[in-house]
Amino acid sequence: xxxxxxxxxTEKFIVSPVVYEGFISIFKDKNPLHTDESFAMGHGFKxxxxxxxxxxxxxxFFIGECLPGKxxxxxxxxxxxxxPVYLNDELLLTAEVxxxxxxxxxxxFKFNFKNSDALMVAKGKIQIGLLK
Amino acid sequence: MEKQDILxxxxxxxxxxLDNEDxxxxxxxxANDVEDWDSLNHIQLVVAIEKQFKIRFTxxxxxxxxxxxxxxxxxxxxx
Numbered sequence: 343x344x345x346x347x348x349x350x351x352t353e354k355f356i357v358s359p360v361v362y363e364g365f366i367s368i369f370k371d372k373n374p375l376h377t378d379e380s381f382a383m384g385h386g387f388k389x390x391x392x393x394x395x396x397x398x399x400x401x402x403f404f405i406g407e408c409l410p411g412k413x414x415x416x417x418x419x420x421x422x423x424x425x426p427v428y429l430n431d432e433l434l435l436t437a438e439v440x441x442x443x444x445x446x447x448x449x450x451f452k453f454n455f456k457n458s459d460a461l462m463v464a465k466g467k468i469q470i471g472l473l474k
Numbered sequence: 475m476e477k478q479d480i481l482x483x484x485x486x487x488x489x490x491x492l493d494n495e496d497x498x499x500x501x502x503x504x505a506n507d508v509e510d511w512d513s514l515n516h517i518q519l520v521v522a523i524e525k526q527f528k529i530r531f532t533x534x535x536x537x538x539x540x541x542x543x544x545x546x547x548x549x550x551x552x553x
Contacts, residue, residue: 417517443524445531446517471517 343411343472345449349439353408355400355455357392357431365396392427397455397464404435405470413473417448421466425457432458437468447472475553477501480546483526491515491522501543527553 366372374381375391382390398421405416427433433455441450449472454465485499492510505511511519523545524530529552539545 417514441521441525443521443530445524445533445536446520447533448517448521450521469521 343409343413345439345442347439347442351408351437353404353435355433355435357396357427357429357433359429361396362392362429365393387426389428392429394423397421400435401468404437405468415471415473417469417471419466419468421464423464425461425463427457427463433463447474475550477546477550480549484523484542484546487522487526488519491518499542501541501546503542529553
């Protein structure tokens with residue numbers, strides 16, 4: 343896989359009802375922040391707050407399916423949640439290559455997610471390995 | 475850069491990367507001597523050392539090291 347420091351990738355995602363309900367179905371996190379609109383709004387949010395780890399699922403898809411090669415494995419990732427994500431939000435993931443370590447087959451990215459108002463909702467770093 | 479200074483810096487990288495304050499490296503130290511210095515952590519150690527010294531190794535160089543001393547010799551040729 344040919345990558346260069348500074349390479350940028352973008353991918354759009356929608357936090358659809360299928361994604362939201364699927365996440366709850368699989369992981370059983372029914373905290374009222376995610377499932378009780380009156381509870382969420384009572385704490386100052388506009389509606390149900392989507393699980394932050396849904397974004398990690400999007401990152402998994404990005405690394406596994408969107409890079410110019412399938413020989414990848416995630417070594418580590420850090421994510422900071424900056425603003426809430428709501429049901430049906432459209433998110434734009436932007437990831438930039440920040441480091442390439444050919445000796446050990448490692449590539450590092452920084453990334454962010456922005457919603458349709460261009461508000462950053464999360465950012466972080468991912469380190470991947472290139473499988474031989 | 476003197477080898478002793480490189481060793482000191484590499485030791486600090488090991489402590490930080492492996493999260494083990496008790497690590498004391500010498501030129502003769504091998505992976506067998508350091509708890510958690512396995513193949514996956516070796517990748518993280520190499521990346522951290524490349525960042526620390528702002529250098530890049532080749533895979534051939536890495537595979538040739540038999541101990542910390544040889545790693546330090548390699549670093550010294552690049553800094």
